[in-house]
Amino acid sequence: MAIQLEKLSYTYQAATPLAQQALKDVSFTIKDQSFTAIVGHTGSGKSTLLQHLNGLLKPTSGRLTVNGQVITPATKNKELAKLRQEVGFVFQFPEAQLFEETVLKDIAFAPKNFGATEQEAEKIAREKAQLVNLDESVLERSPFELSGGQMRRVAIAGILAMSPKVLVLDEPTAxxxxxxxxxxxxxxxxxxxxxxxxxxxxxxxxxxxxNFADQVLVMESGRLLADKTPAELFSDPGWLKKHHLNLPQTTAFAQRLVERGMEFAQLPLTEHELAKVLATKIKEAEGENG
Structure with a gap:
């Protein structure tokens, strides 16, 4: 399900003395079935941006298109129900949203709310619990008796029970x-x-x-600073340092090797990539010394 933003801006408390612009002319496209990471410092506009993706906020200007549905400042709240079902939002601490007396009832709440029967909702809930690796034995327990990690899985299962096509994750491992x-x-x-x-x-x-993304969006002061692949973004340590962003640990280690004279065709991003390059270099060195 493709997502496109076109010159999207958002101002909190617009047209008041307390107006604060949080997003400024943000434009990008997220392809269907992609894995996109959004990075940037606190206050860069990341969370405000996320809240537009399922209609929690509507743009002050510009437009957002999700799977053909266009959202503008004039869009009515009643027109956003389909969007909110298709785009599941996992907040930073999703377990704080749990409220039902059992795990099963909590997961089943969303499909019941969207018109499923009691039996249909329970079937969906059991399927989604299995999908997130929740054991059958916890389904009749209170979600508040579970570990923090289990509670988070319950909350995510509840969002998946809506059968979204997009999963929006706001620092889900915090x-x-x-x-x-x-x-x-x-x-x-x-x-x-x-x-x-x-x-x-x-x-x-x-x-x-x-390790996971195929697209990276970098936000800074409410603007889109970069739209790159991870390989493109992390190939320029100087640019990252200028914008106070870190390298992945493996890439940072490889960069230290570069500073000591080792050459890489491209800085490795993952442990597997680094191990593969180092193994090749060791074989080459052994061949030269053999």
Whole structure:
């Protein structure tokens, strides 16, 4: 499901003395079934941008097109129901949105709200619980008895129960330990690859950008600063430093090797890429010394 922004701007408390412009003439296209990362410092406009993607906010000027549906400042709220069903929004701490007495009821809430019968909603809930690796044994428990990671999976399953085509993720691994973060990113990768979901991820984790994204949007002061592939973005450490952005850990290590005289055709982004290059260089060195 393609998404296109055309000169989209947004001002909080527009036409008042407290007006503050958060987005300024932002234009880009996100392809269907892509994995897009959005990066930038606090206050750069990332969260405001995300809230336009499923109609939580409407542009002050410009337009947004999602799967053919056009959203402008004149769009009525009642016209946004289809958009909100097709674009699932996972907030930074989605477990804070849980409220039902059991896990099963919480996941089933969205499909019931969209007209499914009790039996249909329960069937969908069980399917989505399985999709996010929630054990059958937790379905009749209160979600508030679960671990933080499990609660987050319940919340995500509830969003998936709407059968969205796009999953918008606002720093979804915040507050998780490294193991929990890795499990959550593996889940999103599986949803992207197996369920063919378009994924839009806001993150400060450049390792996740390098490992999962095929498009990176860089926001700064409410403007779109760059629209690149991860390879393009991380090939210029000087530009990143200028804009106070970090390299992925593997790329940063490779850059230190470059500073010590090693040459790379292209800076590796992942551990696998680096290992492959180093293995080739070791074989070449052994051949020269053999």
């Amino acid at each position: 507050g998780l330990d490294p193991s929990g973060r890795a499990e959550m990113m593996a889940l999103f990768k599986r949803l992207h690859e197996k369920e063919k979901l378009t994924i839009i991820l806001v993150t400060h984790q450049m390792n996740d950008v390098a």
